[in-house]
Amino acid sequence: MNLFFDHSINKNTKTVNFSFEESKHIKSFRMKSKELVTVTNGKGLEWIGELETINKNNPIANKISSKVHNDMISKIEIAIAPTKKIDRIEWFLEKSTEIGIKKIHFIQTKNSIRKKINKERLEKIIISSMKQSKQFHKPIIYDIISFNDFIILNNNTQKFIAHCQNTHKTDLAKNLINNNPCTIMIGPEGDFTRKEVDFATLNGFNPVGLGKNRLRTETAALVAIQTVHTLLTI
Amino acid sequence: MNLFFDHSINKNTKTVNFSFEESKHIKSFRMKSKELVTVTNGKGLEWIGELETINKNNPIANKISSKVHNDMISKIEIAIAPTKKIDRIEWFLEKSTEIGIKKIHFIQTKNSIRKKINKERLEKIIISSMKQSKQFHKPIIYDIISFNDFIILNNNTQKFIAHCQNTHKTDLAKNLINNNPCTIMIGPEGDFTRKEVDFATLNGFNPVGLGKNRLRTETAALVAIQTVHTLLTI
Structure with a gap:
C-alpha cells in the first residue's frame, strides 16, 4: 500500500480532499477510481478510503474504515546542532524518521556555525520519509533553541550529552535503562565546549561516547x- | 591532526611525495614547512613526517616515525545490491566507513536495477571518509558479483540475509554471537526474491529482520x- 498524508483529518473524517502535493503522488502512482487509499495524519491514524472518479487536479477519497494506532514505539529525543551544510541534517531527518524517532530539537551551541533552519522544508522531508517507511506517527521537530534553555527545559527520564572530549564518560550503550524515554544531545562540527558539557552534567545530563571513531554530527546522531533501538530489541 | 593517504607507502618509507589530490588538501589546510603530517596506507600504517619547504605543486614529507596498528576492530562484511540512485550507495559508503566496516561487496540480484558501479569514484569516497574519521584501515570494496556466486564463495563464520518477506526470521540483534566475523546481505529496492532467500538459507545464511519499519536499502545496511557495533560494546 502507498501511504498519503493529511494533517487535518481524524478518525471521523468522511472525505479526504488531497492536497496539491499528494495529488501529484496519486497521479504518479497511476491510481484509478475505486482503488483503496491509506491516509494518515501523522498522529497514529490509519484512514482507509476509496478513490472517487479521479478528477486529475483534485482527487477525493471516501472513508471505508479508520483505526488509531497507539503511541509510537520510539521514545527517543535527539537534540542536535544544525550542521554547516544543511543537506547533512536533511539526510539525518530522513534516516532517523525511517529508523524511528519521537522528537528532534535543534540547538544553538557555542561552536554552531548555522543559526537558522527552514522548518517547513525539514517538515516535508520528515513527512516523505514517514510515508515511505509506512509509519503512522510523524516525528516532531522544534525551532532552534539556545543550548542553555534546552538543558533547563528538557525533563526526560534519561538524559545524555555525547561529546568527543577527553573527560570522564562511558559508552551510551552501557548507560541505557530499559525502554524509558531518553534525550541525547549531539554537538556541532566543533563539538560542545568543555563549559557546555559541564553545564549539562550539572543539570542531570550523563556524558557519553559513541565508540572509538570520530563521527560527523549527523552520523553520531x-x-x-540505532544504539537505543538495538538495546530495546535484545 | 589531519590524516593523509598514500596507498604505496609502508613503515620503512623515508619520503612521501604527495599526490595531486593530497597536495590540494595540504594547501587548503594552509600547512607550513616543518609542520608534522600523518599519512596512512589504509592498511594500519600511521606514518609521521615533517613537511619540507613547500613547493606548492609537489609537497614532500620526510619520515620521523612510523607505527603499524593491529587489524581493524570491525569484522563486518556487508553485501549490498547497488541502489538505483547511486548517491544513496555513496552516502552509505561514507557513513559505514565512519562507523567501521571491513569489507563491502556489491551483488547483482534478481530485482537489482543498477548493474554497474564506478569503483574508482566509490574508492575515493571511502578514502575521504577514512581520513575524516581518522582511521588507519581502509574498508575494502569489491566489484559487482552475482548473488549466487557470492552465496557460494562467502565463507564467514556468521552469515545473515536481511529481507522483508513474511517468512520465518528473527531479529539480527538476537542472532549475533560475540565478536566473530559476520556477513550481512542487504537486498535491492524490490527486496530479495523468495527463491533468493531460500537459496541463501540452504547455503548457511540465517534469515533476519532489522526491526519493524520498512527501511531503504542503504538505511538497512x-x-x-550499528546493531553489530552496539552488541560488541555492551
Missing part, C-alpha cells in the same frame, strides 16, 4: 538512535 | 552495522 544516527548511531545514537 | 547502516542499521545492520
Whole structure:
C-alpha cells in the first residue's frame, strides 16, 4: 500500500480532499477510481478510503474504515546542532524518521556555525520519509533553541550529552535503562565546549561516547538512535 | 591532526611525495614547512613526517616515525545490491566507513536495477571518509558479483540475509554471537526474491529482520552495522 498524508483529518473524517502535493503522488502512482487509499495524519491514524472518479487536479477519497494506532514505539529525543551544510541534517531527518524517532530539537551551541533552519522544508522531508517507511506517527521537530534553555527545559527520564572530549564518560550503550524515554544531545562540527558539557552534567545530563571513531554530527546522531533501538530489541 | 593517504607507502618509507589530490588538501589546510603530517596506507600504517619547504605543486614529507596498528576492530562484511540512485550507495559508503566496516561487496540480484558501479569514484569516497574519521584501515570494496556466486564463495563464520518477506526470521540483534566475523546481505529496492532467500538459507545464511519499519536499502545496511557495533560494546 502507498501511504498519503493529511494533517487535518481524524478518525471521523468522511472525505479526504488531497492536497496539491499528494495529488501529484496519486497521479504518479497511476491510481484509478475505486482503488483503496491509506491516509494518515501523522498522529497514529490509519484512514482507509476509496478513490472517487479521479478528477486529475483534485482527487477525493471516501472513508471505508479508520483505526488509531497507539503511541509510537520510539521514545527517543535527539537534540542536535544544525550542521554547516544543511543537506547533512536533511539526510539525518530522513534516516532517523525511517529508523524511528519521537522528537528532534535543534540547538544553538557555542561552536554552531548555522543559526537558522527552514522548518517547513525539514517538515516535508520528515513527512516523505514517514510515508515511505509506512509509519503512522510523524516525528516532531522544534525551532532552534539556545543550548542553555534546552538543558533547563528538557525533563526526560534519561538524559545524555555525547561529546568527543577527553573527560570522564562511558559508552551510551552501557548507560541505557530499559525502554524509558531518553534525550541525547549531539554537538556541532566543533563539538560542545568543555563549559557546555559541564553545564549539562550539572543539570542531570550523563556524558557519553559513541565508540572509538570520530563521527560527523549527523552520523553520531544516527548511531545514537540505532544504539537505543538495538538495546530495546535484545 | 589531519590524516593523509598514500596507498604505496609502508613503515620503512623515508619520503612521501604527495599526490595531486593530497597536495590540494595540504594547501587548503594552509600547512607550513616543518609542520608534522600523518599519512596512512589504509592498511594500519600511521606514518609521521615533517613537511619540507613547500613547493606548492609537489609537497614532500620526510619520515620521523612510523607505527603499524593491529587489524581493524570491525569484522563486518556487508553485501549490498547497488541502489538505483547511486548517491544513496555513496552516502552509505561514507557513513559505514565512519562507523567501521571491513569489507563491502556489491551483488547483482534478481530485482537489482543498477548493474554497474564506478569503483574508482566509490574508492575515493571511502578514502575521504577514512581520513575524516581518522582511521588507519581502509574498508575494502569489491566489484559487482552475482548473488549466487557470492552465496557460494562467502565463507564467514556468521552469515545473515536481511529481507522483508513474511517468512520465518528473527531479529539480527538476537542472532549475533560475540565478536566473530559476520556477513550481512542487504537486498535491492524490490527486496530479495523468495527463491533468493531460500537459496541463501540452504547455503548457511540465517534469515533476519532489522526491526519493524520498512527501511531503504542503504538505511538497512547502516542499521545492520550499528546493531553489530552496539552488541560488541555492551
